[in-house]
Amino acid sequence: MHHAPLPPRAPLDPAFLESLKARFGSQLHLTEAMREQHGRSETHFPTALPDAVVFARSTEDVVDLVRLCTEANVPIIPFGAGTSIEGNTLPVRGGVSVDLSEMNAILTVNAEDFDCTVQAGVRREELNLHLRDSGLFFPIDPGANATIGGMASTRASGTNAVRYGTMREAVLSLTVVTPDAKVIRTSRRARKSAAGYDLTRLFVGSEGTLGIITEVTLRLHPIPEQISSAVCGFESLQGAVDTVVQSIQLGVPLARVEILDAMQIRAVNRWSKLALPEVTTLFFEFHGSPAGVAEQIATVEALAQGNGGGDFAWSNLAEERARLWKARHEAYYAAVNMRPGAVGWSTDVCVPISRLPDCILETQADLAKASVPATILGHVGDGNFHVIFSIDPNAPQEMEEVSAINARLVERALAMDGTCTGEHGVGIGKQEWLVAELGDAVDIMRTLKRALDPRDLFNPGKIFAL
Amino acid sequence: MHHAPLPPRAPLDPAFLESLKARFGSQLHLTEAMREQHGRSETHFPTALPDAVVFARSTEDVVDLVRLCTEANVPIIPFGAGTSIEGNTLPVRGGVSVDLSEMNAILTVNAEDFDCTVQAGVRREELNLHLRDSGLFFPIDPGANATIGGMASTRASGTNAVRYGTMREAVLSLTVVTPDAKVIRTSRRARKSAAGYDLTRLFVGSEGTLGIITEVTLRLHPIPEQISSAVCGFESLQGAVDTVVQSIQLGVPLARVEILDAMQIRAVNRWSKLALPEVTTLFFEFHGSPAGVAEQIATVEALAQGNGGGDFAWSNLAEERARLWKARHEAYYAAVNMRPGAVGWSTDVCVPISRLPDCILETQADLAKASVPATILGHVGDGNFHVIFSIDPNAPQEMEEVSAINARLVERALAMDGTCTGEHGVGIGKQEWLVAELGDAVDIMRTLKRALDPRDLFNPGKIFAL
Numbered sequence: 028m029h030h031a032p033l034p035p036r037a038p039l040d041p042a043f044l045e046s047l048k049a050r051f052g053s054q055l056h057l058t059e060a061m062r063e064q065h066g067r068s069e070t071h072f073p074t075a076l077p078d079a080v081v082f083a084r085s086t087e088d089v090v091d092l093v094r095l096c097t098e099a100n101v102p103i104i105p106f107g108a109g110t111s112i113e114g115n116t117l118p119v120r121g122g123v124s125v126d127l128s129e130m131n132a133i134l135t136v137n138a139e140d141f142d143c144t145v146q147a148g149v150r151r152e153e154l155n156l157h158l159r160d161s162g163l164f165f166p167i168d169p170g171a172n173a174t175i176g177g178m179a180s181t182r183a184s185g186t187n188a189v190r191y192g193t194m195r196e197a198v199l200s201l202t203v204v205t206p207d208a209k210v211i212r213t214s215r216r217a218r219k220s221a222a223g224y225d226l227t228r229l230f231v232g233s234e235g236t237l238g239i240i241t242e243v244t245l246r247l248h249p250i251p252e253q254i255s256s257a258v259c260g261f262e263s264l265q266g267a268v269d270t271v272v273q274s275i276q277l278g279v280p281l282a283r284v285e286i287l288d289a290m291q292i293r294a295v296n297r298w299s300k301l302a303l304p305e306v307t308t309l310f311f312e313f314h315g316s317p318a319g320v321a322e323q324i325a326t327v328e329a330l331a332q333g334n335g336g337g338d339f340a341w342s343n344l345a346e347e348r349a350r351l352w353k354a355r356h357e358a359y360y361a362a363v364n365m366r367p368g369a370v371g372w373s374t375d376v377c378v379p380i381s382r383l384p385d386c387i388l389e390t391q392a393d394l395a396k397a398s399v400p401a402t403i404l405g406h407v408g409d410g411n412f413h414v415i416f417s418i419d420p421n422a423p424q425e426m427e428e429v430s431a432i433n434a435r436l437v438e439r440a441l442a443m444d445g446t447c448t449g450e451h452g453v454g455i456g457k458q459e460w461l462v463a464e465l466g467d468a469v470d471i472m473r474t475l476k477r478a479l480d481p482r483d484l485f486n487p488g489k490i491f492a493l
Numbered sequence: 494m495h496h497a498p499l500p501p502r503a504p505l506d507p508a509f510l511e512s513l514k515a516r517f518g519s520q521l522h523l524t525e526a527m528r529e530q531h532g533r534s535e536t537h538f539p540t541a542l543p544d545a546v547v548f549a550r551s552t553e554d555v556v557d558l559v560r561l562c563t564e565a566n567v568p569i570i571p572f573g574a575g576t577s578i579e580g581n582t583l584p585v586r587g588g589v590s591v592d593l594s595e596m597n598a599i600l601t602v603n604a605e606d607f608d609c610t611v612q613a614g615v616r617r618e619e620l621n622l623h624l625r626d627s628g629l630f631f632p633i634d635p636g637a638n639a640t641i642g643g644m645a646s647t648r649a650s651g652t653n654a655v656r657y658g659t660m661r662e663a664v665l666s667l668t669v670v671t672p673d674a675k676v677i678r679t680s681r682r683a684r685k686s687a688a689g690y691d692l693t694r695l696f697v698g699s700e701g702t703l704g705i706i707t708e709v710t711l712r713l714h715p716i717p718e719q720i721s722s723a724v725c726g727f728e729s730l731q732g733a734v735d736t737v738v739q740s741i742q743l744g745v746p747l748a749r750v751e752i753l754d755a756m757q758i759r760a761v762n763r764w765s766k767l768a769l770p771e772v773t774t775l776f777f778e779f780h781g782s783p784a785g786v787a788e789q790i791a792t793v794e795a796l797a798q799g800n801g802g803g804d805f806a807w808s809n810l811a812e813e814r815a816r817l818w819k820a821r822h823e824a825y826y827a828a829v830n831m832r833p834g835a836v837g838w839s840t841d842v843c844v845p846i847s848r849l850p851d852c853i854l855e856t857q858a859d860l861a862k863a864s865v866p867a868t869i870l871g872h873v874g875d876g877n878f879h880v881i882f883s884i885d886p887n888a889p890q891e892m893e894e895v896s897a898i899n900a901r902l903v904e905r906a907l908a909m910d911g912t913c914t915g916e917h918g919v920g921i922g923k924q925e926w927l928v929a930e931l932g933d934a935v936d937i938m939r940t941l942k943r944a945l946d947p948r949d950l951f952n953p954g955k956i957f958a959l
Contacts, residue, residue, distance in 0.1 A: 139847035228694030478944030
């Protein structure tokens with residue numbers, strides 16, 4: 028996919044700027060540095076600066092900003108940690124980037140109900156630190172230490188999704204400022220409801236295009252009595268994937284199971300100072316009672332042995348486990364940093380799990396012919412994997428080459444009844460693939476967008492161009 | 494809530510009727526008996542006849558019917574098994590009831606991927622019969638043997654939701670005929686996706702007001718190696734609920750846990766020829782490996798003993814288990830049949846589980862003053878319970894009395910951050926409560942409805958009156 032240079036824009040109306048200054052004072056930022064910081068992507072997309080940045084401190088701040096922006100016909104783009112992968116927060120039509128990172132209060136924890144309510148700018152790691160003494164945890168963990176609001180907006184997941192689901196399952200309710208500057212709560216705190224259209228799930232994954240999420244009520248889970256992590260190398264990728272599929276078929280409630288190819292292991296070893304054998308490897312985590320975990324492990328070890336797996340290397344101490352999973356979470360940075368000065372590009376297909384071995388093997392064959400370094404890692408229990416390319420930003424032909432490989436990968440996944448985006452969202456990068464994937468259903472999405480945001484001011488140019 | 498008599502309607506346009514006859518032949522029914530069958534509710538709502546009934550046999554039939562109805566400005570109301578509780582399928586503005594019960598093919602079962610695709614008219618019991626040899630099962634089980642399409646439309650759940658979720662989690666993808674007579678598929682078959690707005694979840698629970706579901710792709714689960722069911726009587730309701738909350742807090746993965754009060758046990762004993770002690774009782778089911786189930790049981794038995802529970806009466810044989818859960822599924826009919834000639838009314842609040850004891854106890858105190866017989870049963874692990882009233886249809890003051898009790902119950906649940914409808918949907922019966930529950934969010938729902946169905950022809954008068 029090519030990204031044409033952005034068209035020139037008129038500067039912000041001075042009267043609008045004055046009204047922003049009057050309402051937001053020191054919360055308003057106009058410096059080049061601050062605009063740069065909110066106009067950059069972590070991946071290969073070109074920078075696109077907002078005209079202004081406003082740090083919101085309350086839902087009321089967001090309401091007033093929405094009112095001012097809609098009156099002046101200025102785009103408004105929510106921003107959390109800026110760690111999204113598909114250019115989801117880039118202000119491609121300018122406007123105001125509303126930074127929610129200072130809305131980082133944990134409002135309530137209802138331990139008996141296994142839920143909590145947080146402001147959108149809370150980051151996932153801070154939430155889990157806060158929860159530790161309650162005996163509960165929040166399982167959704169994209170690689171980055173993202174904000175909960177950003178994770179809801181892109182329908183993020185991570186390494187625990189095979190057991191605990193994604194943000195689709197984790198979000199109980201949202202507080203949203205709508206394009207007409209109303210504050211709605213999408214649901215009550217009951218764990219299930221059949222009360223009309225599922226607005227919670229409509230806003231989860233809508234990437235700020237239908238309104239701005241300011242508070243999130245999340246489902247939590249009890250910290251398991253026993254947690255055991257292990258790594259296991261395999262002779263073949265097929266053997267590794269078969270081990271996972273067979274485990275799930277036997278009802279083993281795997282908490283985490285991640286695949287990393289040999290190149291990715293090399294990158295992780297270097298970045299995180301580990302010494303894993305450089306072969307296709309599974310990272311496992313088992314949750315349960317001590318007896319239950321022992322039973323899960325016995326089943327999975329036997330399956331791994333039958334599929335060309337080596338010995339399990341255990342990490343049972345909390346610090347060892349933390350080190351292992353920190354290495355996994357930093358795998359993207361590890362891969363991109365293998366090549367000095369490189370820019371990263373992460374693919375994100377997800378297929379029915381029975382098709383995963385073929386999808387990865389065909390992709391590996393394609394990568395074998397590539398000139399750009401690439402690693403593979405994935406949430407194998409979900410059928411979701413990433414190829415991480417490390418691209419020389421001064422070599423346009425590399426971008427072309429990766430773009431073509433990604434196109435073949437997405438087509439391969441779609442032919443297997445898979446999706447072009449398992450967890451990164453559509454943003455800028457997956458728009459044409461969204462149409463290839465869902466056809467006329469995208470027209471329904473456009474109709475919904477036009478109905479709720481008729482002037483296309485909320486994160487315009489994302490998911491689809493109107 | 495009072496239901497005024499329906500306004501008189503003009504008969505169907507003869508030209509429209511001719512076009513229906515030409516296209517649908519023997520699939521079209523105009524007899525009083527057939528219209529009665531599609532204009533009746535299982536509960537207390539007045540009959541509302543459709544002008545015609547069409548039995549669809551394919552998605553193409555539905556497309557053509559939608560085209561004819563929209564051209565002629567005639568309402569179209571999807572109908573499955575007709576077992577909904579809130580008047581969800583009643584043609585309150587006339588029109589064509591499209592009966593999907595003959596679209597009952599199981600299209601594909603992908604055992605390796607734990608999913609299947611079925612036509613909307615397949616019933617849940619038939620699906621599980623079909624799946625038995627695959628080692629998989631479909632867990633969602635409302636009391637009635639409902640159709641999968643109807644269950645998706647009302648976001649139904651049942652006794653397994655505490656472990657396996659509701660139709661919100663169970664539906665992977667839908668085929669929908671939209672109001673502009675297009676056929677869309679809302680998602681691919683991958684287990685997770687971040688591909689734009691979550692249309693699957695938007696249509697789940699939309700009660701036929703945004704389009705007509707013709708096919709459903711469902712998540713399945715492996716049949717557990719060990720299944721054990723038990724009943725346990727308690728000295729107090731508080732003790733029963735505390736046992737459940739404490740079990741969940743300890744991470745026991747209860748598959749089913751249902752509460753029945755003494756009156757409901759009396760009704761079940763009579764209807765299903767059981768001999769359970771007539772006290773507040775929990776029905777349990779445990780799923781897992783033999784060792785895992787034994788561990789779960791030991792934990793829960795110890796908690797029950799500490800909370801005034803009696804001995805567990807076990808049903809380990811498949812036939813015994815089936816008898817127990819059949820009795821539970823027929824509890825609504827059992828309750829209503831306690832009073833000859835009575836009409837049933839089932840309430841459906843769901844609250845955060847920490848509030849459940851207070852919610853039930855306050856409701857019991859209110860019921861103690863009532864003149865209409867009532868039982869209580871519920872999905873205690875979800876915080877969802879039903880009061881089932883048996884109303885004399887010839888005593889209007891009984892309907893008034895139940896309406897007032899239900900109003901107090903819903904207000905009580907809303908004050909506890911609960912919902913007016915845990916699993917029955919909004920239909921006709923919960924419209925004013927939906928607004929009390931979600932306020933301005935209902936305006937967003939209306940906006941979505943108007944955008945997708947601007948002439949209000951799809952199941953008009955449900956969820957909200959436009």
